Amino acid sequence: MAIKSIEINNLLVFGQHDNSTFQLDFCDGINVIIGENGVGKTTLLKMLYAAMQWSEGKMNPLKHFFSVSENGSSVLKNVDNSMEPGRFSVTDGEHRITHSISDIETSSSDGWGKMNIQSVFIPSTEMLSHSNGFLAMNQKYHMPFDGTQVDIIVNASLPETREVPAAMEGILKKISDAIGGTVTLEDDTFYVIKKDGHKIEFSLEAEGLRKLGLLWKLIRNGLLESGSALLWDEPEANLNPELYPLVAEILLELEKNGVQIFVATHSYNFAKYLEIRRDKNEQVMFHNLYKRFSKSGMIFSNSAFRMEDITPNHIMIADMKLLDEVYDL
Structure with a gap:
């Protein structure tokens, strides 16, 4: 069951001063979220992930998925510091969950708790290199990691399935x-067992290859199958650009096999590979988050199935500026 849309009111960067609602509609395939820093790309992914976790009955409060200060206070503030509690809603077209943020966090759902949407969130920070003793320490001490960073170690540590789907x-x-x-x-x-038999500790492997290794482990553990969802924050980070086409092909293959995908990226090249490598049966939709008026802080969005149809497209603008400088030289 695919996520169809999200609505956000007065929560974190999505504080609408005119009381309007931020809404974004998704496709069933690959959803590529682009935009400048500070427009809420990672925040959006975390809200979607929280909703999917709640569909499995894991009712961690939303602040579990965001970093907290040393005294444990939540970062979940309204951007305009108003008294109106922030909230967001996620729907699959038939079921909806609405989560309201107040002094006491509450949530209401209509059949959502039985949806059981299996989901995996890959944070931009590489975590498997820190796995030794991490989960035990995280239970005992306050550590500066949010729930998405803990969850990825838990998911990668699960046993492998007996059989791999063809x-x-x-x-x-x-x-x-x-x-x-x-x-x-x-x-x-975690180790990488090389084809020649050498065993390399994960922390000693190149970080770009660690990202691919993590993806291999998640698939081998049976977490990315038809009907599941993958949320990946900046897959291109620390990745050799020569590997962009490979990662794009892997995501397109996952989409073809029924995995709904949400990725946030700053790379025009990576996003464009997803567009040009898809075939007519593969859905890839681009969602652009931007601030229309810098003083208001309001976040807007537009979506399209081609990068060129998005405006203002800041990652494309950055590439064009570079090409202009090269041409001038």
Whole structure:
């Protein structure tokens, strides 16, 4: 079951001074979220992830998915510091969950708790290198990590499934060829087992290859199958640009096999690969978040199935400026 839309009122950067509602409609395939820094791309992903987690009965409060200060206070503030409690709603077209933020966090849902949308959030920060003893320490001490960073270690640490769906075998092979091996967990530490038999601790592998290795492990653990959702914050970060086409192809393969995908990116090249590598049966939709009036702080959006149809497209503008400078030289 795919997520169809989200509505946000007066929450974090989505504080609308004219009391209007921020709304974004999604496609069933790959949703690419672009925009400048500070327009709420990661925040949007975390709200969607929270809603999907709640569909599985994991009712962690929204602040669980955001960093908190050392004294434990929440970052969930209204951008205009008004007294009106912020809220957001997510729907799949038939069911809806609405979460309201107040002094006491409450949520109401209509059949949402039985949806069971299996979801995985890959944060921009690489986490598997910190796995040794991390979960035990996180339970005992206050650590500066949010729920998405903890969850990815938990998901990667799950046991592998007995059988791999035939549709996923090709994807696993592509990733294995790129990293030169497979990923395993031994004594609370992740390793890359190279094809020549060498075992390399995850922290010693190149970070770009670690991202691919994490994706391999998630698929091998059976977490990305038909009907599930993948949320990935800045997949291009620390990734060799030569690997952009491979990651784009992997995401398109996952979409073809029934995985709904949400990615936030600053890379025009990576986003464009998703557009030009798709076929007529693969859905890729671009969602642009931007501030129309800098003084108001209001966030707006527009969506299209082609990068060129989005305006203002800041990541495209940045690339055009670079090309202009090269031409002038």
